[in-house]
Amino acid sequence: MYKIVKKRALNPTVTLMEVDAPLIAKKAEAGQFIILRVDEDGERIPLTVAGYNREAGTVRIIFQIVGATTKKLNALEEGDYIHDFVGPLGRPTETDGLKKVCVVGGGVGCAIALPVAEKLHALGCEVHSIVGFRNKDLVILEDEFRACSDKFIMMTDDGSYGEKGVVTAPLEKLIQDGENYDMVIAIGPLIMMKFVVKTTKPHNVPTTVSMNPIMIDGTGMCGGCRLPDFDGFKVDFDEAMKRGAMYKSFERHAYEETCNLLNKEVE
Amino acid sequence: MPNMSPNKAPMPSQAPDVRNKNFLEVATGYTKEVAMEEATRCLNCKNKPCVSGCPVHIEIPAFIKEVAAGNFEGAYDVISKSSSLPAVCGRVCPQESQCESKCVRGIKTDPVGIGRLERFVADWHNAQPDVKVNKPEPNGHKVAVIGSGPAGLTCAGDLAKKGYDVTVFEALHLAGGVLVYGIPEFRLPKSIVQKEVDTLKELGVKIETNMVIGRVLSIDELMDDQGFEAVFIGSGAGLPRFMNIPGENLCGVYSANEFLTRTNLMKAYKDDSSTPIMHAKKVAVVGGGNVAMDAARSAKRLGADEVYIVYRRSEEELPARKEEVEHAKEEGIIFKLLHNPVEIFGDENEFVTGMKCVRMELGEPDASGRRRPVAVEGSEFTIDVDAVIMAIGTSPNPLIKSTTKGLETQKWGGIVADESGATSREGVFAGGDAVTGAATVILAMGAGKTAAEAIDEYIKSKS
Numbered sequence: 001m002y003k004i005v006k007k008r009a010l011n012p013t014v015t016l017m018e019v020d021a022p023l024i025a026k027k028a029e030a031g032q033f034i035i036l037r038v039d040e041d042g043e044r045i046p047l048t049v050a051g052y053n054r055e056a057g058t059v060r061i062i063f064q065i066v067g068a069t070t071k072k073l074n075a076l077e078e079g080d081y082i083h084d085f086v087g088p089l090g091r092p093t094e095t096d097g098l099k100k101v102c103v104v105g106g107g108v109g110c111a112i113a114l115p116v117a118e119k120l121h122a123l124g125c126e127v128h129s130i131v132g133f134r135n136k137d138l139v140i141l142e143d144e145f146r147a148c149s150d151k152f153i154m155m156t157d158d159g160s161y162g163e164k165g166v167v168t169a170p171l172e173k174l175i176q177d178g179e180n181y182d183m184v185i186a187i188g189p190l191i192m193m194k195f196v197v198k199t200t201k202p203h204n205v206p207t208t209v210s211m212n213p214i215m216i217d218g219t220g221m222c223g224g225c226r227l228p229d230f231d232g233f234k235v236d237f238d239e240a241m242k243r244g245a246m247y248k249s250f251e252r253h254a255y256e257e258t259c260n261l262l263n264k265e266v267e
Numbered sequence: 268m269p270n271m272s273p274n275k276a277p278m279p280s281q282a283p284d285v286r287n288k289n290f291l292e293v294a295t296g297y298t299k300e301v302a303m304e305e306a307t308r309c310l311n312c313k314n315k316p317c318v319s320g321c322p323v324h325i326e327i328p329a330f331i332k333e334v335a336a337g338n339f340e341g342a343y344d345v346i347s348k349s350s351s352l353p354a355v356c357g358r359v360c361p362q363e364s365q366c367e368s369k370c371v372r373g374i375k376t377d378p379v380g381i382g383r384l385e386r387f388v389a390d391w392h393n394a395q396p397d398v399k400v401n402k403p404e405p406n407g408h409k410v411a412v413i414g415s416g417p418a419g420l421t422c423a424g425d426l427a428k429k430g431y432d433v434t435v436f437e438a439l440h441l442a443g444g445v446l447v448y449g450i451p452e453f454r455l456p457k458s459i460v461q462k463e464v465d466t467l468k469e470l471g472v473k474i475e476t477n478m479v480i481g482r483v484l485s486i487d488e489l490m491d492d493q494g495f496e497a498v499f500i501g502s503g504a505g506l507p508r509f510m511n512i513p514g515e516n517l518c519g520v521y522s523a524n525e526f527l528t529r530t531n532l533m534k535a536y537k538d539d540s541s542t543p544i545m546h547a548k549k550v551a552v553v554g555g556g557n558v559a560m561d562a563a564r565s566a567k568r569l570g571a572d573e574v575y576i577v578y579r580r581s582e583e584e585l586p587a588r589k590e591e592v593e594h595a596k597e598e599g600i601i602f603k604l605l606h607n608p609v610e611i612f613g614d615e616n617e618f619v620t621g622m623k624c625v626r627m628e629l630g631e632p633d634a635s636g637r638r639r640p641v642a643v644e645g646s647e648f649t650i651d652v653d654a655v656i657m658a659i660g661t662s663p664n665p666l667i668k669s670t671t672k673g674l675e676t677q678k679w680g681g682i683v684a685d686e687s688g689a690t691s692r693e694g695v696f697a698g699g700d701a702v703t704g705a706a707t708v709i710l711a712m713g714a715g716k717t718a719a720e721a722i723d724e725y726i727k728s729k730s
Contacts (some may be wrong), residue, residue: 027482027483039539075431084476089479239516239617
């Protein structure tokens with residue numbers, strides 16, 4: 001059992017939690033993930049580590065309330081316990097030798113882009129950050145990004161905050177203006193990462209993407225993820241998007257079912 | 268005078284068309300009377316060939332003699348001298364190629380139902396009121412066991428009985444390894460595994476779930492920082508193989524590991540489970556081992572109308588236990604033998620719609636001694652399916668290898684260990700599928716047992 005020591009709503013559908021997990025906090029690096037089960041018989045879901053405090057022994061997770069499990073998770077409060085919390089899994093984002101990097105975050109993906117930007121900044125790398133959201137109300141972690149970025153660009157789809165447009169527009173411009181990035185690291189919706197790769201590939205800028213596929217164990221046991229590679233140029237985004245839709249009808253059903261349950265409890 | 272009936276007493280089972288719709292155990296077990304009757308078929312022969320066929324050398328005639336006399340606890344005592352998981356092995360051991368293959372009665376008629384009797388004895392014992400386990404006197408030495416499958420549980424149990432302070436580290440949220448994530452409820456009820464795990468806990472074994480060794484802690488940290496004097500690696504062979512044919516990444520193509528883990532460990536077969544699984548109508552399972560049979564029979568129980576086993580060799584080469592093949596056939600699984608998949612097709616949303624297969628014929632024997640299957644030219648045809656499950660084998664997970672310096676492994680990933688289980692690292696032992704590649708529960712158990720002895724000797728020699 002893992003205690004939730006802090007909970008904060010970042011926007012109406014995105015929540016931050018800090019969880020007491022000293023062994024994981026000791027080892028976690030940007031780019032790795034954890035798997036949790038909210039309760040006994042719960043589903044195993046992977047969430048990327050959004051930060052860690054080695055001294056306090058806590059791991060930060062930031063999640064969007066999209067399915068039945070994240071909804072159940074969001075119903076827990078500070079002082080409550082998460083049943084299972086395993087990690088750190090996966091490989092850390094490789095930061096060795098990078099001198100100048102553009103970090104591109106989209107929506108809730110910014111939560112996992114941030115620790116990467118922070119780590120690079122701490123290593124003395126020049127960090128340019130481009131973050132994109134649908135609108136002003138959904139913006140998260142702006143101050144944190146500004147604090148670790150040498151250049152910071154805010155984009156919204158509707159122009160209600162920052163500049164209007166998608167993240168690839170300023171990315172293209174920066175590259176064309178001669179910013180020689182050692183690497184572009186893109187974390188966000190698959191469709192965003194697909195277009196980031198489309199932007200960087202003609203300029204031959206190495207690009208790392210963050211995949212959050214279907215999985216069970218998180219150690220390579222089930223093979224459900226089908227991800228041999230994280231080099232953005234090699235990822236088949238269309239296939240990944242279609243695989244991601246595999247359980248969509250089930251998810252929707254499970255989500256609505258819990259909605260009904262919750263409604264009943266309220267009555 | 269022994270009972271000279273030529274036939275093994277049949278195993279009472281759920282009717283095929285009933286059981287292929289539920290996840291309850293298929294075989295319901297011998298009654299006391301049937302067990303005693305079957306036990307009298309044993310000739311109690313002097314040279315006991317059956318014992319030589321048992322990887323852990325259970326004194327088979329001795330326990331059967333007790334069963335015949337109605338002394339079931341006595342029978343259990345005989346078995347438990349050699350085996351730590353009799354209720355499990357009585358159910359999942361391939362007896363037809365082990366003990367029963369050597370039975371003298373089997374030369375002309377059915378061999379004695381050794382597996383069925385073992386299961387009866389273990390179930391009888393488990394049904395008795397719990398006897399408080401005597402915790403052995405602690406000897407002050409700490410041993411870590413990685414993995415809680417048959418190898419790890421056995422090694423942990425044997426060491427705990429010798430007084431060691433044993434901690435088992437399990438990557439998943441539940442102990443049992445392949446016994447809980449892989450083998451389905453209808454073949455091995457999870458309550459039996461839980462009982463074994465509980466017994467270990469009573470012996471003082473600590474079980475730490477959610478501990479992925481190699482990530483959260485390394486073997487070096489276990490030994491250097493946490494004071495474990497020896498480590499046993501029983502992490503199994505959990506890395507699924509795929510065929511590398513076109514269409515394998517379509518939605519609806521599973522590894523057997525994923526399909527069975529969703530169904531068993533995550534209980535996706537229950538209506539109220541929060542873990543999704545496809546309830547496909549036409550399913551092809553590729554492979555011919557026990558895992559393939561488990562996947563096919565699970566798919567059927569999840570509501571599939573047609574389930575195929577697609578296997579590239581012939582019936583004779585099927586590596587699965589004979590009983591599983593028979594059960595699968597009875598339950599309506601369709602065997603497409605001497606067939607091999609070459610491509611999987613999908614619709615515009617990339618959901619599986621069909622699988623192209625080619626017919627095979629058997630040529631010259633290959634390295635394994637089995638006749639090599641060769642494709643028959645121009646014999647391609649397509650079967651309509653909406654899910655494909657790849658059950659063509661697994662190899663050891665590279666996580667421990669890649670995070671443990673100086674641990675020698677085979678090219679294919681198996682950990683190099685001698686007969687005692689000792690690896691290239693001092694104080695580190697290994698056994699089970701992590702060493703041999705995917706094999707059987709009983710072999711893993713045997714390896715765990717042997718390693719426990721070796722660890723005991725090693726630690727004694729150091730202190």
